Amino acid sequence: MELLKQYFNKISPLSDNTWKELAPLFKQKRLEDHDFFVEEDKLAKEIAFLETGVVRAFFTNSEAKEYNKQFFVGPSIIGAYTSLLTGKRNRIPQQALTNCVIWTAKFSDLERLFAKYHDFERLGRKIAEHYFLEKEEKELEMALMNATERYLLFRKRFPNLEQLIPQYHIASYLGVSATQLSRLRSKLQNLEG
Structure with a gap:
């Protein structure tokens, strides 16, 4: 309380x-x-x-x-x-x-x-x-940003969420398929590390 x-x-x-x-x-x-x-x-x-x-x-x-x-x-x-x-x-x-x-x-x-x-x-x-x-911002993101930009913003906005929930939920939120998200994550991991 x-x-x-x-x-x-x-x-x-x-x-x-x-x-x-x-x-x-x-x-x-x-x-x-x-x-x-x-x-x-x-x-x-x-x-x-x-x-x-x-x-x-x-x-x-x-x-x-x-x-x-x-x-x-x-x-x-x-x-x-x-x-x-x-x-x-x-x-x-x-x-x-x-x-x-x-x-x-x-x-x-x-x-x-x-x-x-x-x-x-x-x-x-x-x-x-x-x-x-928040609703208006999400609508603009979906319309104006590409999948990589939306994913990076998701990670910034929800820093620990990827460890807590299944990836298909994140893909759905980002408006991409689970396969697309997997490829995107691999690409970014290669760039970051």
Whole structure:
């Protein structure tokens, strides 16, 4: 719980009064590798603080091929935002890729606090802005960078992730095949060493 408080305060400080009302809303849970935090075609009701572990957000096309949209590495916030905001069924599941410790809260409870505490509303806005900017940046990377540039940026952004998750997840995130990623990694290893 202390890490959650530090994480929030780093983004936008919360008063003691806000924290006293906010803290009891979060409950610690665990996700095992391959467990879903939110599934496809279900209504999302919770948001979570990912304390430790790795979660992926992905979608599946009509041929049942999966595409990793985003990786969340603790500490981070996870949740099916579109479903939470619109009340529609979720289209982008979130699944643990490692064992995870999370702190969950009902989104409706958090929304009530947004109206009561301006510092908490500001925190929520800053988190939303962060994810909006991250989404736009990823879209630009996919459109404007080649596979090598995207891979190098991935390694910089997620320095230890390659040791934690299967390579096919990374390939999917980068928009390349597993074979292409393998070739790319070999080429870079030869250049680096």
